[in-house]
Amino acid sequence: MGWQWFHRLGSPRWFYEKTDAWIPWLAVVSFALLAVGAIWGLAFAPADMKQGNSYRIIYIHVPAAFLSLAGYYIMAISGAIGLIWKMKLADMVMKCAAPIGAVFTFISLVTGAIWGKPTWGTWWVWDARITSMLVLLFLYLGVIALQQAYQHQDTANKASAILALVGTVNIPIIYKSVDWWYTLHQPATIKFTSESTIHPSMLYPLLTMVIGFYCFYALVLLISTRTEVLEREKKTRWVNELAAAKAAGGKV
Template sequence: MAWQWFHRLGSPRWFFEKTNAWIPWLAAISISLLIVGAVWGLAFAPADMKQGNSYRIIYIHVPASFLALAGYYTMAISGAIGLIWKMKLADMVMKSAAPIGAVLTFVALITGAVWGKPTWGTWWVWDARITSMLVLFFLYLGVIALQEAYQNQDTANKASAILALVGTVNIPIIYKSVDWWYTLHQPATIKFTSESTIHPTMLYPLLVMVVGFYVFYALVLLMRTRTEILSREKKTRWVQELAVKT
């Protein structure tokens, strides 16, 4: 059953038709979670004892950072599937994920700078975590550039997938940078193997925002992939029939 479902994903038409009903639900869930999390974190969570209200940037910074890393894995895995199984839909997901990841990484860098100014006294330092995140941003831009650099789509897909896969070595560096090197960036406050160092009154709205960002990411990736399907399959009969109906 699972293998049959996997092969169905190779059909852009099946994916497009199957996911049509998901969009309203994902939109409603993501908007609800983001509103609840933002209001809870910005208006009702207590101020930090040392950082005051400046810490509240984490309700944007942390979810954006999480998704920047997870989104890169999504892009790289899709690229690998496209290389190995020649699955057109996987190539479309890879291309669609690149600009979303670039935006999220940019947001993480900017919000980190906004938090760093009152905390460290400067907008930017060549900290291990920050520098590796900057490398991640350039990797995303590299995949985007490769997609536009080749007229042949298959060549663009292969080049982008190879770069995405090579770039995965940077992800564990980002994760472990605060442990491997002396760094200004604080260690992880949300931990799954031990007790988190953030107070529950601050943690719960942050978790709501993280889940909201993940659902929103799924929504945007789905919509971009559906748009890419229509663009690449525009000469097929089913897309032409769909255009006539709409």
């Protein structure tokens, strides 16, 4: 049963039809969480004893950093599935995850620089954590470039998947960089194996933002993948039927 579900999920048509009902719910949940988390964190969370109000950028910086790492795993795993099981949908997810992950990584780097200016007195340092995050951005951009570099889609998918899988070695480096090397970047404040070092009054709105970012990521990835499905399957009968229904005023 599990394998049947797995292969059914790999069907572009099945994916498109099943996810149609998910989009409105994900949109409502993600925007509600982001609105609540942003207002809670920016307006009601107390100022930090040392950093004052400048720390509030964590409500954007930390969730974006989380998604840049988690998104890379989604991209790499999708690439591996495409290589091993030749699932077209996995290749589509990999392609769509790359620009989304690149945007989150860029946001993480920019907000980190803004936070670093009042904290460290400079916009940028070649810190182990920051440098490895920059490498992550280049890996995302590399996958995007490979998708555009080949005329044959299968070749582009294979090259992108290989790069994505090789690049996974950078993820644990990012996670452990503050432990392995001397770094200006502070250690993780949210911990799952021990007590978090951030006060609950600041932690709860941050967790709300993290969950909201994850929901928003899922929403954008679904929409992007659905668009990619229609583009690649545009010559199939079921897509033509959808287009005809839309033209006639039906719901796609």
